[in-house]
Amino acid sequence: MILAISEKEFKDYLTSRRFLILFGFLLAVVVLSLIQVKLQMQSWNVDSSEAPKVYDVLQGLNFYLTAAGAIFAISLGFDAVTKEREGKTLNVLMGHPVFRDQIILGKMLGGAITIAVAVLITGLIMIGTLLGIGITIESYPRLLTYFLTLYLYLMVFFTMGVAFSAHAKSSGNALMYALVVYLALTVLLMPVSGILAHYVVGPQPEKPPELKEMEERMRAIYESSNGNLTDEQIQELMELSEKMSAISDEYYNKTHEWMREYWGFIEKIQVVSPEQDFRTISNYVLNPHIKKENPFDYEVYTPEYGTFEPPEYSLSESLSFVRNEFIALFAYLVLWFVVAYLGFVRAEIR
Amino acid sequence: MKKLSALFIFLLILPLAHGDTVSVILHPGETIIVNGVEVTLIDISSTGEAMFSIDGRNRLLTFGEGVEIKEKNITILLGRVFLNEAKVRVIIDGPSIFVNPSSGKLEMYSPFPSKTTVPLGTVTFTVTIQNLGSAGFYPINVKAPIGWDVRLTAEGSEVDGVYLKEGESTTLTVIAKVGEKPGQYTITLTSGGSSLRLSVRVEEPKLSAFVQYPEKETEAGETLTFTLHLSSDEPILVPLSASAPEGWEVKFLAGDEGVRSVYLTGDLDLAVRVYVPSDAPVGRHEVRIKAGGAEQVLYVYVTKTHAGENGTLSVKVIDTTSGSYLAGAKVALYNGSAEIASSTTLSDGTATLQAPEGIYLLRVAKEAYKTVEKTVELEAGDEKSLTVNLMKLPYCFSVDVQSPSKSGTLGETFTYPVRIANLGENDDSYSLKLSVPEGWAGLITESPGTKQGITSVYVEAGSERQLYVVLIPPNTAELGTYESILEVTSDNTGEKKVFYLSSSITGNYDLTVSLEKYSLTVDAGKTATLKVKVYNTGTSPITNVEVKAEAPENWKVKITPERIVELKKNDVAVFNLEITVPAKVDAGDYVVSLKALSDQKQSTERIRVTVKKGRGGTYVGLGIILGALIVLAILLKKYGRR
Structure with a gap:
């Protein structure tokens, strides 16, 4: 029975103009941003004789993909229940010997299949475009993981849409709630996390006044000398810098510690944002060379110091770096599923 | 006498008589009778007229001119005129000509027609002339040896003829001043068809010359005096001469004066001074002295010579204005234009010069002073001293161009510091004129930084001004050396100083790399070719031009030719590049940098090489996209129908 409903839902989705428009829009975003990236590449990598990597290219794409994908997923889910209710078809459906959970599960499954098809097509077109513009795909498993993550991400917003649809009185309300939550989790989260971090970690340590004083003194000596330093001035400058180094070392250590805590806290809060989660996961999944650390302890690989090879991590290692983000996405999925399920099952249908 | 001369003329013309045409030679004063007509040659002019x-009428004839006497049917023509011999040829034309010498109307005689005298002496003859013919003026022609002065005088005056009535006679005096050569001479007087010969004998008088000490000793450079004793029986003019070795000087002295001849009457002692030049060699030298016909040999024995020694000249230079000694003046001796010796005066104003014996021009010069020139004679081994006064000039200036010759590369500006010093007594201003090569810009400035030119400068007396000549060559100037001319002219005196400023433009080196393409697209494992052009954009040739490529690891770059030995100005060298991309390389953009090297300059260019993984990747990509669209279409077809 669930399969029959899901098949019917799948058919409905495929035939709906909204799906076609938004899916087309999604594909257009993917293809056009890849082409744009390709064109930018001409000027990008002139100095390093390296071809751009998949992760470089998709990093740029993710910015558009997360926004377009989320709206696409919400658009599939926000009227899943309200549409039936508004069209009075739910009553007709209820007249059939089906359980309510079967209906909601069927709708969910239908949406899931639709999104799967969309991700499949998107994925194929993305791979095709990457190859077409001459980018070497080094690891298909990583790319596959990326698409699965994309699927997971889209499913979070789809179930969110269905959840609001199950609770809202009208489709319009459901869409509005869904968009508000989406914006809250993406746009609003940034300033909020900053404010929270400030209260939790405390303000940035101030520069010690004696350090400031010594810097002033140094500048004064340089300015008065007009470029010709006397021996006494050089002597004084050397003494000053010696004194300064101890104080400033301590100051900079403190600042560094503070920054580590501050940005660490913000990163923890950012886990709440599915969009941020997706970006973080795709970053680690696609790029085998980066390691999860505090943001200030990245091992920075610069091509100029070409002798040292960048570290390379296996896919499972890379995945382990983003365990929290995966858990967050799954948690959202389960949360919205449960909310949708309960909302529909408990709803009064007249 | 009359008959004798008539016979002489007759003999001369006889062969010509009785012909149709007769030619007769006539001397002035001679007369012939032609067919009864009397023809007398009176005189010959220096222009050749006679x-x-x-027939009693005076006629002036030129060569070829004639007189026709109709009643006698004859024509008398003037032929050649022998000016040197004082005679003419007369040609007489007619059917029957008969020439008679003149019968001679005058008779001349002298009671003592033969006399003797000394060379350059004078003789006097008395000549009586009697007219046997008709009354008239008879010119008298005198013929005497060359160099003699013979005059006819009467009543105290010089005359050239006589007027005598028929039968009358008169007396003339002939005064002859003879030449210096002894011998027998004749003076001939001709007039009125007759002539008179006077004989003069010129004889040397008896003269004796005698020197008591004919040989003397001396040092070279000294003067000796001999005494010449002359005596003659008759009064005589004795010419004096001497021959001595070259450079020697012999003088005959009467008192303090030098004499060339002496009029001797009786005995006379004459001093002969012999100057022996300082370079005369040691030994016996001969001096011959001649007094008229007498000759005497003197001997001088030189005991010491100064040959080869220099003469010394010490000069003291004094400033006329201040009266003080002048240091730093240049003192030099010139022989013609060649400088023989030069020196500079010391603080006491003196300078000493040494030069071989001779006559020199001494020039004393100092800047701002008027140059003084004097002729000085220096003798070997001799020392002379001289004081010279120098006068300061009212206007004088010096211009000092520290380095008139500079070199620089094309595009640089040439700056020549010039210092003008006013050395005169007065303030002065100077006009400045600068001539530059064509296309150049040039100006005179007061400081090298300004671009404001000046054309004149005012300098106070005793001070100086620093100026700069700035020359700017055009960018298109050829390499080479150029000359500019700076003229500084004093406004007060017009004195001009000219300086030649030489600017040598040397080349600069530059090269430019130009690529056929700045980006290449190549499939992995394939080879791309590219032409690299290296231009010599400098002005001088560059040598050993080569191109080096820096490509990513494992790439192969082949460059031909390896090296070009020389690249001239504006020339281009083309290098062919073959870039081979290894098969195992990621698709993408790579940079190959190309360095054009030469001994002088280098230049770098970069090309971007886009590596493609063959067309395979693209087709696979397009296939996948197509596949995806097909899947979508199938799904839509299967489920899309209501």
Whole structure:
């Protein structure tokens, strides 16, 4: 029975103009941003004789993909229940010997299949475009993981849409709630996390006044000398810098510690944002060379110091770096599923 | 006498008589009778005309001109005129000509027609002339040896003829001043068809010359005096001469004065001074002295010579204005234009010069002073001293161009510091004129930084001004050396100083790399070719031009030719590049940098090489996209129908 409903839902989705428009829009975003990236590449990598990597290219794409994908997923889910209710078809459906959970599960499954098809097509077109513009795909498993993550991400917003649809009185309300939550989790989260971090970690340590004083003194000596330093001035400058180094070392250590805590806290809060989660996961999944650390302890690989090879991590290692983000996405999925399920099952249908 | 001369003329013309045409030679004063017509040659002018008296009428004839006497049917023509010999040829034309010498109307005689005298002496003859013919003026022609002065005088005056009535006679005096050569001479007087010969004998008088000490000793450079004793029986003019070795000087002295001849009457002692030059060699030298016909040999024995020694000249230079000694003046001796010796005066104003014996021009010069020139004679081994006064000039200036010759590369500006010092007594201003090569810009400035030119400068007396000549060559100037001319002219005196400023433009080196393409697209494992052009954009040739490529690891770059030995100005060298991309390389953009090297300059260019993984990747990509669209279409077809 669930399969029959899901098949019917799948058919409905495929035939709906909204799906076609938004899916087309999604594909257009993917293809056009890849082409744009390709064109930018001409000027990008002139100095390093390296071809751009998949992760470089998709990093740029993710910015558009997360926004377009989320709206696409919400658009599939926000009227899943309200549409039936508004069209009075739910009553007709209820007249059939089906359980309510079967209906909601069927709708969910239908949406899931639709999104799967969309991700499949998107994925194929993305791979095709990457190859077409001459980018070497080094690891298909990583790319596959990326698409699965994309699927997971889209499913979070789809179930969110269905959840609001199950609770809202009208489709319009459901869409509005869904968009508000989406914006809250993406746009609003940034300033909020900053404010929270400030209260939790405390303000940035101030520069010690004696350090400031010594810097002033140094500048004064340089300015008065007009470029010709006397021996006494050089002597004084050397003494000053010696004194300064101890104080400033301590100051900079403190600042560094503070920054580590501050940005660490913000990163923890950012886990709440599915969009941020997706970006973080795709970053680690696609790029085998980066390691999860505090943001200030990245091992920075610069091509100029070409002798040292960048570290390379296996896919499972890379995945382990983003365990929290995966858990967050799954948690959202389960949360919205449960909310949708309960909302529909408990709803009064007249 | 009369008959004798008539016979002489007759003999001369006889062969010509009785012909149709007769030619007769006539001397002035001679007369012939032609068919009864009297023809007398009166005189010959220095222009070749002859005055005749024909039939009592005077006629002036030139060569070829004639007189026709109709009643006698004859024509008298003037032929050649022998000016040197004082005679003419007369040509007489007619059917029957008969020439008679003149019968001679005058008779001349002298009671003592033969006399003797000394060379350059004078003789006097008395000549009586009697007119046997008709009354008239008879010119008298005198013939005497060359160099003699013979005059006819009467009543205290010089005359050239006589007027005598028929039968009358008169007396003339002939005064002859003879030449210096002894011998027998004749003076001939001709007039009125007759002539008179006077004989003069010129004889040397008896003269004796005697020197008591004919050989003397001396040092070279000294003067000796001999005494010449002359005596003659008759009064005589004795010419004096001497021959001595070259450079020697012999003088005959009467008192303090030098004499060339002496009029001797009786005995006379004459001093002969012999100057022996300082370079005369040691030994016996001969001096011959001649007094008239007498000759005497003197000997001088030189005991010491100064040959080869320099003469010394010490000069003291004094400033006329201040009266003080002048240091730093240049003192030099010139022989013609060649400088023989030069020196500079010391603080006491003195300078000493040494030069071989000779006559020199001494020039004393100092800047701002008027140059003084004097002729000085230096003798070997001799020392001379001289004081010279120098006068300061009212206007004088010096211009100092520290380095008139500079070199620089094309595009640089040439700056020549010039210092003008006013050395005169007065303030002065100077006009500045600068001539630059064509296309160049040039100006005179007061400081090298400004671009404001000046054309004149005012300098106070005793001070100086620093100026700069700035020359700017055009960018298109050829390499080479150029000359500019700076003229500084004093406004007060017009004195001009000219300086030649030489600017040598040397080349600069530059090269430019130009690529056929700045980006290449190549499939992995394939080879791309590219032409690299290296231009010599400098002005001088560059050598050993080569191109080096820096490509990513494992790439192969082949460059031909390896090296070009020389690249001239504006020339281009083309290098062919073959870039081979290894098969195992990621698709993408790579940079190959190309370095054009030469001994002088280098230049770098970069090309971007886009590596493609063959067309395979693209087709696979397009296939996948197509596949995806097909899947979508199938799904839509299967489920899309209501």
